[in-house]
Amino acid sequence: MSIAQNLLNIKSQLPESVTLVAVSKTKPVADLMEAYHAGQRIFGENKIQEMTEKWEQMPKDIQWHMIGHVQSNKVKYMIPYVKLIHGVDSLKLLKEINRLALKWRKKIDCLLQIHIAEEETKFGLDEKELKELLASEEFKTFDNIRVVGLMGMATFTDNQNQIKREFQHLKTLFDTYSQLKTENCQLKTLSMGMSGDYQTAIECGSTMVRIGSSIFGTR
Numbered sequence: 001m002s003i004a005q006n007l008l009n010i011k012s013q014l015p016e017s018v019t020l021v022a023v024s025k026t027k028p029v030a031d032l033m034e035a036y037h038a039g040q041r042i043f044g045e046n047k048i049q050e051m052t053e054k055w056e057q058m059p060k061d062i063q064w065h066m067i068g069h070v071q072s073n074k075v076k077y078m079i080p081y082v083k084l085i086h087g088v089d090s091l092k093l094l095k096e097i098n099r100l101a102l103k104w105r106k107k108i109d110c111l112l113q114i115h116i117a118e119e120e121t122k123f124g125l126d127e128k129e130l131k132e133l134l135a136s137e138e139f140k141t142f143d144n145i146r147v148v149g150l151m152g153m154a155t156f157t158d159n160q161n162q163i164k165r166e167f168q169h170l171k172t173l174f175d176t177y178s179q180l181k182t183e184n185c186q187l188k189t190l191s192m193g194m195s196g197d198y199q200t201a202i203e204c205g206s207t208m209v210r211i212g213s214s215i216f217g218t219r
């Protein structure tokens with residue numbers, strides 16, 4: 001099937017309340033343009049340099065989401081155009097995003113990445129770190145960022161029950177902290193679900209899925 005067909009097929013399965021991020025990392029601009037012509041306007045990349053190169057070449061009505069781990073020293077390259085940063089997992093990184101956003105007189109939307117998987121390797125805050133971050137006095141001074149939600153990745157496994165448990169855990173945290181409404185933190189977006197587990201993620205309350213290989217093919 002073509003990229004356009006894959007895209008329409010997935011879209012037909014998503015409830016209206018769920019936003020689709022087309023994860024286009026490693027794929028050439030021609031492939032992204034095929035998705036663009038089929039109506040897709042939100043793309044996710046995991047490397048700042050690759051995202052910047054694609055942003056330069058592609059139409060300017062695209063929303064670019066950074067879904068990968070972000071290094072503080074590279075933040076400056078994406079501040080001019082990035083729409084949403086999914087993988088924020090430290091106060092230090094928030095501070096750097098805030099500093100550069102201020103310089104550009106912008107407010108940058110961020111999701112806090114939560115560690116829900118069993119695997120040690122995945123990035124993200126645990127429950128205690130999330131609580132501490134949101135309660136810290138320093139966080140409250142960050143006027144140029146907006147924490148608009150949470151993001152997480154389930155364990156890479158065939159065990160559907162485990163995936164479900166992990167997504168449910170993230171949803172519980174999301175519901176808890178959604179009640180906290182401050183100047184720079186109001187959770188609305190729950191980014192969870194990829195090609196292999198997005199149906200489960202949606203059942204568990206996802207509002208944003210990040211889908212790559214089911215649209216663009218294997219990497």
Ligand SMILES: *Cc1c(COP(=O)(O)O)cnc(C)c1O
Pocket residue numbers: 023025046067068153193194195196210211212213214
């Ligand atoms: C690559 C990636 C995806 C998409 O993965 P697929 O399995 O290709 O759908 C989603 N989220 C993150 C954070 C990724 O790095």
